[in-house]
Amino acid sequence: MSNGKSIVLKDIHFSYEPHEPVVVIGEISFDPGMISVILGGNGTGKTTLLKIIAGILTPQSGTVSLSQGRISDDSIYIHQDPYLLKGRVDQNLTLLLPGLRRHGKHNTDESVGSLLDSWGLSGFAGRHTHTLSGGEKKRVAVACAMAADRSVVLMDEPTAHMDSESIHTLEQQIRALKEAGKTVIITTHNHEFAFRIANSVWEMDNGTPHKQEFICFRGNITGSDEYFSYFRSGLIELKVVQTDREVSTAVIAGSDIIISRHELDSSARNTLHGTIRTVEKQETLVILTIDCGQLLRIPVTRKSVETMKIGPGSDVCAVFKASAVRLY
């Protein structure tokens, strides 16, 4: 069980200019100790939302609260194009994090060096920040932010200007944060990156984030035949469109899944058998949590629940097409 802190945003209204709202939120919460990714195009308010959570921007109304403590004291915001102070990398760390200073230069160098080593940045201490590439700058900024040891880590477009190798390293760093119990919120345009690391995905639409019911399977392609490739995730095997790419994640939108009481004779190639664990009524939809070896959260209409007479404990089939599975 995660020991992270949850974040609740309530009745948020923020605008830079009067009558032009940039972020409008009724009530949302981000799960503790999880990686939440916010997707959305330019100008949809993703960065503004992160800055509001970080306490850098103050909304005209509404509150941002952390399950324990003050959000502004226990969060760290990493800018999409981070600012590194002039001088050497070790000076950046000791200026921003006075706690790294030890009695005597040798001891300070040692504490900075071991921090950088732990983030795969050995030998960076003496480098001048203006000599670092965009990716290196971002990695230094992440290492520095991690050393601040805050419960909530907010990253704005962390993959911007990064090559695939740097993105891979960053993904490992972000997973390490989750392992350490941090609550991570990331904004990005990069869907591939998002689905590889996210525990929950939000889509920003006109300043309001909407949680997307996506089901992510982590695994790999185990083989192909003349029609399909086969993606295995634990005990679950999915038929997917043929691919020779290296993939680690299969994603299905909850809305692409059909729930039935029995197997269907249809064009859908994937059928997962499972049992309904919870039924969560929302404004217009009902979210079913189905256990089929992995928990699937699938939105259905109230009408469907009533006509199918399903509820917690009902055995159902989750049916979807091979082409509905997106591979990353």
Place this chain on the structure above:
Amino acid sequence: MKSALVRALSLLFSFDHEIYQIVSVSLRLAFISTLLASFISIPLGILLGFSRTRTAGIIQVIFRSLMAVPTVVIGLFVYSLLSRSGVFGGMGLLFSPAAIIIGQTLLIVPIITSMMIGVIQAVDPVLVETLQTYSIKKGRYYLIILREVRLQMVLAIVSGFGRVIGEVGISMMLGGNIRWYTRTITTSIALETSKGNFEQGLALGIVLLVTSLGINIILQAGVRHE
């Protein structure tokens, strides 16, 4: 011009005691007034640069306007305060190096302050957000910002220094051009020229230029090092 240059060089290398005394007075007064003005202007520039209030905006406009005030106006203003009938007349500061320092400080406070305001307003907002997210305490916050803009800050201070080392109105009105006491390079140039001794005046002008050039070369070396 050629003879003035030869005369200037001979003045510099003749180790003439009076010339070195004049140069020394000029530099000493300029350094002290620049230092005093910096102590006032840098915190003021930071304060006004970060402030978004209407009052701060009005003060900024006033400071920018004061950048163009002629030295004789400041000289006259300080003279009225320090003269025997003035508010501070009893202190007996008129025609002393202290009077010149007061006048020169007043001259360059608006210059350094205005330049510092510009420097602070140009600080990358991402730096400000970074310091905010790290919850850096106020004192340390300003020190880090000053560290980041140190080069521009030095440029502002040097601009102030350049203004005072080359001014004549204040030194003449408040110092009185007293030999071995308040005579500066510029008042000496004015005196020599009024006596018709153009060569000597030009030679002193060249000494002034060499001094300014030396300071700029040191600054340039600092910039290159950055």
